[in-house]
Amino acid sequence: QKEVEQNSGPLSVPEGAIASLNCTYSDRGSQSFFWYRQYSGKSPELIMSIYSNGDKEDGRFTAQLNKASQYVSLLIRDSQPSDSATYLCAVTSGGSYIPTFGRGTSLIVHP
Amino acid sequence: GAVVSQHPSWVICKSGTSVKIECRSLDFQATTMFWYRQFPKQSLMLMATSNEGSKATYEQGVEKDKFLINHASLTLSTLTVTSAHPEDSSFYICSAGPLAGRTFNEQFFGPGTRLTVL
Numbered sequence: 001q002k003e004v005e006q007n008s009g010p011l012s013v014p015e016g017a018i019a020s021l022n023c024t025y026s027d028r029g030s031q032s033f034f035w036y037r038q039y040s041g042k043s044p045e046l047i048m049s050i051y052s053n054g055d056k057e058d059g060r061f062t063a064q065l066n067k068a069s070q071y072v073s074l075l076i077r078d079s080q081p082s083d084s085a086t087y088l089c090a091v092t093s094g095g096s097y098i099p100t101f102g103r104g105t106s107l108i109v110h111p
Numbered sequence: 112g113a114v115v116s117q118h119p120s121w122v123i124c125k126s127g128t129s130v131k132i133e134c135r136s137l138d139f140q141a142t143t144m145f146w147y148r149q150f151p152k153q154s155l156m157l158m159a160t161s162n163e164g165s166k167a168t169y170e171q172g173v174e175k176d177k178f179l180i181n182h183a184s185l186t187l188s189t190l191t192v193t194s195a196h197p198e199d200s201s202f203y204i205c206s207a208g209p210l211a212g213r214t215f216n217e218q219f220f221g222p223g224t225r226l227t228v229l
Contacts, residue, residue, distance in 0.1 A: 032216050043204045043223040044155070088155070090218075097143065097209050097216035103154040 002027045004091050006102035013109055019076040021105050023089030026070070033065055033072045034099065036088040044088055048074060079109040114138050115207050117221035124195055125229055132190045132224045134205030140185035141207035145218060146178075149202045161188045195228045202226075 003026040013019045021035075032051055036044035050056045050063040050072065062075040072091075076083055086106050090099035114137040124130050134144055146158045159180050161167045167180035179191040188207075192199055202225050208218040 034217060036220075041202075043202075043220040046217055046219060049217055092216045097218075098145070098157070098160060099216070099218060101155050101157075 002030075002091070002093060002100045004089055004100045004102040006087075006089050006105045008103060008105060010106040010108050013079050013107070015079060015081060015109055015111050017079050017109075019079045019083065019107055019109065021074040021076075021087050021089075021107065022071060023073065023091075023102055024071045025089075025091045025100075027091070027093045027100075028067075028070065029094040030067075030070075030091045031094065032092040032099075033063070034090040034092075035061075035063060035072075035074045036090060037083075038086045038088055038104065040085075076107075079107075081109050081111055083107060084109050113208075113217075113219040115141075115205065115219050115221040117205055117224050119224060120222060121225040121227075123227045123229065126196050127194055129191055129193045130195055130226060132192075132203055132205075132226075134188045134190070134207070134221050136186045136207045136219075139207075141188075142185060143208065144182060144188040145206045146180060146188075146190050147204045147206065149204060149223075151202075155204070158190075192226065195226070197228045200226055200228045 035048040038044040048063040056063045060077045064073045086104040088104045089102040092099045118133045144161045147155045159167045159169045161182040169175045182188040204223040206218040206220040209216040
């Protein structure tokens with residue numbers, strides 16, 4: 001059973017701070033890792049994908065992957081109230097393109 | 112690029128009727144489309160995986176005779192909720208991917224269809 005675990009939160013950070021979202025996965029054969037943002041009442045939106053160990057930066061977002069420890073994280077710098085949403089971690093394994101989603105972490109950025 | 116549309120965005124129907132939801136990939140061909148259901152404040156639940164020209168693969172616990180999926184072309188998949196009941200009221204979301212030639216197996220989600228069964 002492939003599992004993707006996320007703290008449901010809510011994670012509350014002040015505006016301008018760094019928000020750190022974490023995700024662990026059970027399948028060591030996992031190869032592709034994704035972060036989706038989902039606003040209330042909307043569908044998920046892909047914001048980051050990462051394949052190799054290390055950091056990947058895109059604007060205010062940085063994804064960090066550590067395959068040895070089986071975790072992937074998302075850092076949001078200079079957090080804005082508009083970043084308030086649920087962040088979903090998704091993982092695919094061994095050639096499969098069907099991702100396993102975590103339950104999501106609710107992020108609240110307060111002014 | 113990688114835009115997925117859904118129609119309708121919301122629908123209200125009477126119990127016992129059938130509802131069809133369309134999912135289209137607008138600027139790419141999608142050999143695989145996925146159908147999810149999400150109840151309020153719950154996580155995404157994969158219902159089925161749909162491949163063009165073949166029968167859909169349903170997840171355990173999803174009734175294939177109730178949720179009919181057709182993937183007739185590389186840009187269109189449909190989900191029909193047959194004999195809908197109030198407990199079928201939910202947010203139905205499709206996704207498509209991966210994109211041909213991509214390293215990552217990203218999925219791109221449609222905007223979702225909110226179904227309310229009275």
